[in-house]
Amino acid sequence: MSDLSQTIKLADIVPESVVDGKGIRMTVFVQGCRHKCPGCQNPTTWDESGGEEHALKFITDIAERNPLLDGLTFSGGEPFLQPAPLCELAKWCHERGMNVWSYSGYTLEQLRETGETNPAVKRLLEEIDVLVDGPFIEAQKDLTLAFRGSRNQRVIDMKQTRERGEIVLLMNE
Numbered sequence: 226m227s228d229l230s231q232t233i234k235l236a237d238i239v240p241e242s243v244v245d246g247k248g249i250r251m252t253v254f255v256q257g258c259r260h261k262c263p264g265c266q267n268p269t270t271w272d273e274s275g276g277e278e279h280a281l282k283f284i285t286d287i288a289e290r291n292p293l294l295d296g297l298t299f300s301g302g303e304p305f306l307q308p309a310p311l312c313e314l315a316k317w318c319h320e321r322g323m324n325v326w327s328y329s330g331y332t333l334e335q336l337r338e339t340g341e342t343n344p345a346v347k348r349l350l351e352e353i354d355v356l357v358d359g360p361f362i363e364a365q366k367d368l369t370l371a372f373r374g375s376r377n378q379r380v381i382d383m384k385q386t387r388e389r390g391e392i393v394l395l396m397n398e
């Protein structure tokens with residue numbers, strides 16, 4: 226059962242998006258990122274003391290107004306800097322039959338390693354359906370790619386990856 230009592234630092238919310246994952250999605254841009262990728266589209270999200278703190282219910286109230294949503298996408302900023310509240314939000318989505326995509330500037334391998342000592346990161350990894358991983362690398366930028374900015378990033382089917390024990394991509398291009 227999800228617990229919406231936590232708060233989260235937000236940069237922005239886009240209530241309806243078709244570019245941050247498959248289907249109609251609400252995108253939650255979290256505040257705070259340490260990757261500082263050259264060419265980042267959202268540098269105002271880097272400052273961990275910036276943004277606005279909100280109750281999770283602030284987000285779920287907006288999502289509930291749109292019956293057409295397929296799911297939520299966590300973007301940023303770096304979602305895995307705030308894994309505990311996002312995990313509850315992901316659970317809330319799944320309780321309603323919606324799916325969860327998350328971007329991260331860390332690779333799945335790095336997140337798994339962090340998860341060995343950070344239980345909230347491990348739990349969030351277990352809740353996510355699709356992970357778009359890795360930093361934005363300007364030299365590998367490709368505007369033709371769906372749902373990612375540079376070729377190094379992977380769109381990973383996390384459910385299949387967990388089941389098969391090897392990384393399964395949702396799409397190659």
Ligand code: SF4
Pocket residue numbers: 258259260261262265266267268270301302303329330360361
């Ligand atoms: S991980 Fe994303 S938000 Fe963070 S610096 Fe890189 S492109 Fe920008």
